[in-house]
Amino acid sequence: xxxxxxxYLLKEELDLSENLFLSQIYLExxxxxxxxxxxxxxxxxxxxIKFDLSFKxxxxxxxxxxxxxxxxxxxxxxxxxxxxxxxxFEKTRNxxxxxxxxxxxxxxxxxxNTEILNMIVEKLTSKFNITLNExxx
Numbered sequence: 001x002x003x004x005x006x007x008y009l010l011k012e013e014l015d016l017s018e019n020l021f022l023s024q025i026y027l028e029x030x031x032x033x034x035x036x037x038x039x040x041x042x043x044x045x046x047x048x049i050k051f052d053l054s055f056k057x058x059x060x061x062x063x064x065x066x067x068x069x070x071x072x073x074x075x076x077x078x079x080x081x082x083x084x085x086x087x088x089f090e091k092t093r094n095x096x097x098x099x100x101x102x103x104x105x106x107x108x109x110x111x112x113n114t115e116i117l118n119m120i121v122e123k124l125t126s127k128f129n130i131t132l133n134e135x136x137x
Contacts, residue, residue: 001023001024001025001026002023002024003021003022003023003024004021004022005019005020005021005022006019006020006021006022041078043078044077044078044102044103044104046102046103046104046105046106046107046108047102047107048078048100048101048102049100049101049102049108049113049116050098050099050100051098051099051116051117051120052084052096052097052098052099053096053097053099053120053121053132054085054094054095054096054097054132054133055094055095055096055097055124055125055130055131055132055133056092056093056094056130056131056133057092057093057094057095057128057130058091058092058093058129058130059088059089059091059092059093061093061095061128061130063083063086063095063097065128066083066095066097066124066128067081067082067083067097069123069124069127069128070097070099070120070124073119073120073123074099074101074116074120076103076104077101077102077103077104078101078102078104079099079100079101080098080099080100080101081097081098081099081100082097082098083095083096083097083098084096084097084098094133095130099120101116
């Protein structure tokens, strides 16, 4: 294949602020024999549950650490975990995290939903020394 940087003149003409690189790969010339290239996981057929949680955290807390911890807690589920709010104060900030998860094996009942929620809150508050904001905060 080929790789190259887009010309400066074209970069200027397209009004690009960063350098752009282009690549062409000849897949038919690559040897995939013996490689397991599939990381495919089927989608779950069960309904998802969604939690929007808001925490008071230190300004220097890395939000990605929270996401990683929730992913570890729910590693056997299909998940989408995102930060939906990040509001900074002088010494702290409010961090909103949206957790969407579902089992590959069953539909969670209300008791299990509550247990999952409590497990997440307890783990995050104890590990990161943060506080769950009450409704309206």
